[in-house]
Amino acid sequence: xxxxxxxxxxxxxxxxxxxxxxxxxxxxxxxxxxxxxxxxxxxxxxxxxxxxxxxxxxxxxxxxxxxxxxxxxxxxxxxxxxxxxxxxxxxxxxxxxxxxxxxxxxxxxxxxxxxxxxxxxxxxxxxxxxxxxxxxxxxxxxxxxxxxxxxxxxxxxxxxxxxxxxxxxxxxxxxxxxxxxxxxxxxxxxxxxxxxxxxxxxxxxxxxxxxxxxxxxxxxxxxxxxxxxxxxxxxxxxxxxxxxxxxxxxxxxxxxxxxxxxxxxxxxxxxxxxxxxxxxxxxxxxxxxxxxxxxxxxxxxxxxxxxxxxxxxxxxxxxxxxxxxxxxxxxxxxxxxxxxxxxxxxxxxxxxxxxxxxxxxxxxxxxxxxxxxxxxxxxxxxxxxxxxxxxxxxxxxxxxxxxxxxxxxxxxxxxxxxxxxxxxxxxxxxxxxxxxxxxxxxxxxxxxxxxxxxxxxxxxxxxxxxxxxxxxxxxxxxxxxxxxxxxxxxxxxxxxxxxxxxxxxxxxxxxxxxxxxxxxxxxxxxxxxxxxxxxxxxxxxxxxxxxxxxxxxxxxxxxxxxxxxxxxxxxxxxxxxxxxxxxxxxxxxxxxxxxxxxx
Amino acid sequence: xxxxxxxxxxxxxxxxxxxxxxxxxxxxxxxxxxxxxxxxxxxxxxxxxxxxxxxxxxxxxxxxxxxxxxxxxxxxxxxxxxxxxxxxxxxxxxxxxxxxxxxxxxxxxxxxxxxxxxxxxxxxxxxxxxxxxxxxxxxxxxxxxxxxxxxxxxxxxxxxxxxxxxxxxxxxxxxxxxxxxxxxxxxxxxxxxxxxxxxxxxxxxxxxxxxxxxxxxxxxxxxxxxxxxxxxxxxxxxxxxxxxxxxxxxxxxxxxxxxxxxxxxxxxxxxxxxxxxxxxxxxxxxxxxxxxxxxxxxxxxxxxxxxxxxxxxxxxxxxxxxxxxxxxxxxxxxxxxxxxxxxxxxxxxxxxxxxxxxx
Numbered sequence: 015x016x017x018x019x020x021x022x023x024x025x026x027x028x029x030x031x032x033x034x035x036x037x038x039x040x041x042x043x044x045x046x047x048x049x050x051x052x053x054x055x056x057x058x059x060x061x062x063x064x065x066x067x068x069x070x071x072x073x074x075x076x077x078x079x080x081x082x083x084x085x086x087x088x089x090x091x092x093x094x095x096x097x098x099x100x101x102x103x104x105x106x107x108x109x110x111x112x113x114x115x116x117x118x119x120x121x122x123x124x125x126x127x128x129x130x131x132x133x134x135x136x137x138x139x140x141x142x143x144x145x146x147x148x149x150x151x152x153x154x155x156x157x158x159x160x161x162x163x164x165x166x167x168x169x170x171x172x173x174x175x176x177x178x179x180x181x182x183x184x185x186x187x188x189x190x191x192x193x194x195x196x197x198x199x200x201x202x203x204x205x206x207x208x209x210x211x212x213x214x215x216x217x218x219x220x221x222x223x224x225x226x227x228x229x230x231x232x233x234x235x236x237x238x239x240x241x242x243x244x245x246x247x248x249x250x251x252x253x254x255x256x257x258x259x260x261x262x263x264x265x266x267x268x269x270x271x272x273x274x275x276x277x278x279x280x281x282x283x284x285x286x287x288x289x290x291x292x293x294x295x296x297x298x299x300x301x302x303x304x305x306x307x308x309x310x311x312x313x314x315x316x317x318x319x320x321x322x323x324x325x326x327x328x329x330x331x332x333x334x335x336x337x338x339x340x341x342x343x344x345x346x347x348x349x350x351x352x353x354x355x356x357x358x359x360x361x362x363x364x365x366x367x368x369x370x371x372x373x374x375x376x377x378x379x380x381x382x383x384x385x386x387x388x389x390x391x392x393x394x395x396x397x398x399x400x401x402x403x404x405x406x407x408x409x410x411x412x413x414x415x416x417x418x419x420x421x422x423x424x425x426x427x428x429x430x431x432x433x434x435x436x437x438x439x440x441x442x443x444x445x446x447x448x449x450x451x452x453x454x455x456x457x458x459x460x461x462x463x464x465x466x467x468x469x470x471x472x473x474x475x476x477x478x479x480x481x482x483x484x485x486x487x488x489x490x491x492x493x494x495x496x497x498x499x500x501x502x503x504x505x506x507x508x509x510x511x512x513x514x515x516x517x518x519x520x521x522x523x524x525x526x527x528x529x530x531x532x533x534x535x536x537x538x539x540x541x542x543x544x545x546x547x548x549x550x551x552x553x554x555x556x557x558x559x560x561x562x563x564x565x566x567x568x569x570x571x572x573x574x575x576x577x578x579x580x581x582x583x584x585x586x587x588x589x590x591x592x593x594x595x596x597x598x599x600x601x602x603x604x605x606x607x608x609x610x611x612x613x
Numbered sequence: 614x615x616x617x618x619x620x621x622x623x624x625x626x627x628x629x630x631x632x633x634x635x636x637x638x639x640x641x642x643x644x645x646x647x648x649x650x651x652x653x654x655x656x657x658x659x660x661x662x663x664x665x666x667x668x669x670x671x672x673x674x675x676x677x678x679x680x681x682x683x684x685x686x687x688x689x690x691x692x693x694x695x696x697x698x699x700x701x702x703x704x705x706x707x708x709x710x711x712x713x714x715x716x717x718x719x720x721x722x723x724x725x726x727x728x729x730x731x732x733x734x735x736x737x738x739x740x741x742x743x744x745x746x747x748x749x750x751x752x753x754x755x756x757x758x759x760x761x762x763x764x765x766x767x768x769x770x771x772x773x774x775x776x777x778x779x780x781x782x783x784x785x786x787x788x789x790x791x792x793x794x795x796x797x798x799x800x801x802x803x804x805x806x807x808x809x810x811x812x813x814x815x816x817x818x819x820x821x822x823x824x825x826x827x828x829x830x831x832x833x834x835x836x837x838x839x840x841x842x843x844x845x846x847x848x849x850x851x852x853x854x855x856x857x858x859x860x861x862x863x864x865x866x867x868x869x870x871x872x873x874x875x876x877x878x879x880x881x882x883x884x885x886x887x888x889x890x891x892x893x894x895x896x897x898x899x900x901x902x903x904x905x906x907x908x909x910x911x912x913x914x915x916x917x918x919x920x921x922x923x924x925x926x927x928x929x930x931x932x933x934x935x936x937x938x939x940x941x942x943x944x945x946x947x948x949x950x951x952x953x954x955x956x957x958x959x960x961x962x963x964x965x966x967x968x969x970x971x972x
Contacts, residue, residue: 063743063744075790075794076789076793077792077793077803077804077805078805079805079806079807080804084802084805085793157816157817157822160821161821162821176817176821176822177779177821178822462777462778462824463776463777465776465778466764466765467764467778479806480822481806558809559809561806561808561809561813561817563807567807570785571715571784571785571789571807574715574718574784574785575789576738576742577718577738577739577744579719
């Protein structure tokens, strides 16, 4: 067989033909795509609009109503704000829609006449009205409320006006990030303890109370954490600080070499593994032509990666990782990442402040002199500390003063990223906190400066803008209705025999639902649930209709200012694909986890 | 079997590659055809089609208004009619296309409209980056803000008074940039809410979601007149925060088409300078004013035929639509916008409305 093959000329070799046809196919496909892109570029040139990404680095000079930065310094930052605003609706919306949908789904199965009919009625109304109409309705509904007037000034539990909706909320304090990491850590710990107790139960057969153990330890640590225990997590920030300083020294070539080495290593290992597998008794060290092709392809891919890493593409990527702000004013590099972690999770919050991005190049400041100490009283505007602002890259130092933002007795001093930092005035916010990570507060209506206008004060309770409220409620209600149908279908898909079998084994109703019905129902529910989440994510783009600045609205503003329609469309497509694929990956992961374990 | 599959694959791949080539050729041919089509000038396309496609606003009081019967009227609309009158001798041969501020330039460059007469501001970036050219300014406007008198605002308020306020405007306009820049210069931080159409901004302003609204002064005056709030709403600051020269916009590098549009506007202005109106156009003594005679094709030396139009093209414009003053007074005087004393007065009276000589 082998000899027979060898005598054939290469163009009659089956293996060669097989591979060649595939490669030709691939090249042809790439060529078609390439020619279409070229066509578009040429056509754009004919309309006198040259395709360019340069606008990502230019200052758009347009304010955004809400988001991380309301006055973005580059097109890239503006896009980023739009993306975060979209994710804000999507992520909170998915959780809210799941809870509401599950509740409605169970209500639909209720034997209580009123409950069942009410949820069915809601379903029919919401399902049969277009989402856009619903969103407009919610907006119009809020706008029917009166404007904020002089007599509205004060504190409320719930307040609705034409300016939005405000309600009490747990607002995060400077230490909130530490607390959240702590919460995650003790959650994982409690989970481990549960598994450990179950293991003992299975091994020794005695009652170990795994649930009681894990919940008890979780709440014990939670209380300890709330009153300051969370600060042990500061060690992460402490380490991140050192890593940041370390990686800051690395040149771009390091990442080029690193990625090339990784590619070579992976290529080498997989090839070696392949060769080793051929040495087994079964394969007897015989290589077919197919196998040679595989090895050659492996080498080609590795070489391609190495070449790419040392081309302009790889250099750009490495510069980006180093944190050089040459690419579209991006400050997302590895040092900046660890620096950010260090700032959010600092082990000793008294010693450090973060400067706003408006201070060009200045990233952080070290306090050199505390003028106010805990226990003293300050009024707004008092100098509390002096610090040196440092350039992340160089030794440029600049002395700055830190002023108090609020009047009050200092219990403990935390410095955090300010709300209104202006370089010329050198004023920085200092927060006087009682060191709780989260603080429950009620919404407050205040006067804007010396004008007669009123608004919901920042940092008191939570106030939702009309646009945010309308789009959020719109997508949540609409998706929840479809999820309720999924939940109902899931529960009904579990055959009655399963429940009866469980009951005959002596399970209680709770245990029956938890151990028999739900695990089987979730298996049916997960794939359609994922589709609903995808719908929710995509429907957030309707926010543009109610002036909510999500990615589509922001992108449209940008291409109107810059004239670059095609790049903005590409960004939209890439972003929505990324979000959708991420959601489906998560759903698929749970789907695999929930699958019946086959032995 | 296996061989068959391979042969099939090979043939398939070849077909695909061949298709790739043909599609590419087709694309090239298509672009060539488009070239041919583009080689056919905009004027020829319009004449062949039999009507003009004119991009107008979705609603700007005094500039583009749609009546209950679907008829269009307004300052910008009249200039669309004027261009149609110049090309066809019949002002009614216009198809209007209402465009939002955000979609107007895409519509123009995609060829959905032949000309954009949609209170569009002439700026450097729009002229260079967006692939447009701008015709003569028909209305000199400027951005202003509008707030309630009951909120302590008056016509003497300034940008410094809006610190911390929520401002509404429409997306895809120069107003977004102007207000951001203007507020930044005086150190005021504003919350800028951008909506699709300016009428939504007014709705939000009336409901109280927005504290103030901002757009071109003419738009604000128009809205204030429509909402009958002359004494309740104040327009400020007194000198506009920006220059907003509004005029027709067309695709760049189309000089014949540009000439037609430009001279349609100039013809209305020159007619105004000579005092030629719809009423006296036939009784006017053209021998005494040779420039007017040339422009209207009444005597020798007319240049319209060289532009691809009929000799009496601009006669038809003034006969059917009127001169600049007539267009202005008809549409904008009812709103309280007058030429006297402003930038839109005749150049001989201290204004900026000026046309190059027709000779």
